[in-house]
Amino acid sequence: MNQMKRLYRLLISAASSLQSPFLLAVRLYWGIQFHVAGMGKLHDLAKVTDYFTSLGIPAPGASAVFIALLEFIGGLLLALGLGARLVALLLTADMLVAFFAADRDALFAIFSDPDKFVAATPCMFLFAALIVLIFGPGWLSLDTLLAKRWNRVE
Numbered sequence: 001m002n003q004m005k006r007l008y009r010l011l012i013s014a015a016s017s018l019q020s021p022f023l024l025a026v027r028l029y030w031g032i033q034f035h036v037a038g039m040g041k042l043h044d045l046a047k048v049t050d051y052f053t054s055l056g057i058p059a060p061g062a063s064a065v066f067i068a069l070l071e072f073i074g075g076l077l078l079a080l081g082l083g084a085r086l087v088a089l090l091l092t093a094d095m096l097v098a099f100f101a102a103d104r105d106a107l108f109a110i111f112s113d114p115d116k117f118v119a120a121t122p123c124m125f126l127f128a129a130l131i132v133l134i135f136g137p138g139w140l141s142l143d144t145l146l147a148k149r150w151n152r153v154e
Helices: 002-017 019-043 045-055 060-080 084-102 104-108 114-119 122-135 142-153
Strands: none
Touching (some): 002 019, 019 045, 019 060, 045 060, 060 084, 084 104, 104 114
16 A cells, blocks of 8 residues: 555656656647737737627727737737736636637537537637646746746845
């Protein structure tokens, strides 16, 4: 039994040591994906505005600019791990609105047809934002670097 406990503790320790590299990978990959999506929206704001209009989103022109900038700048900040939890909160809200406005059928099929939910464009963006929101950016981030620096100054 002691051998099992020791092996289990070793497993937990090994898995825990992967937390920050995993969070770094999530932030880098999905931060860049958000950034690229925002850049695409910024390059064709008229198309995004028309799409938002067709979805009935209030103030579609202003909303298009706001979402494009949020994804463009927020994606970079997420990748860097700077203001990561706040950015992740905003991006989570962005993806929830995307689900409700554009992929409502997929959202409501989360239990009845999970494949439809997972195949929807906002799904993985939403999960990535939620991971960073809930678990933070990890110690391989500018947030952690700044927190350590500020703690030394105080």
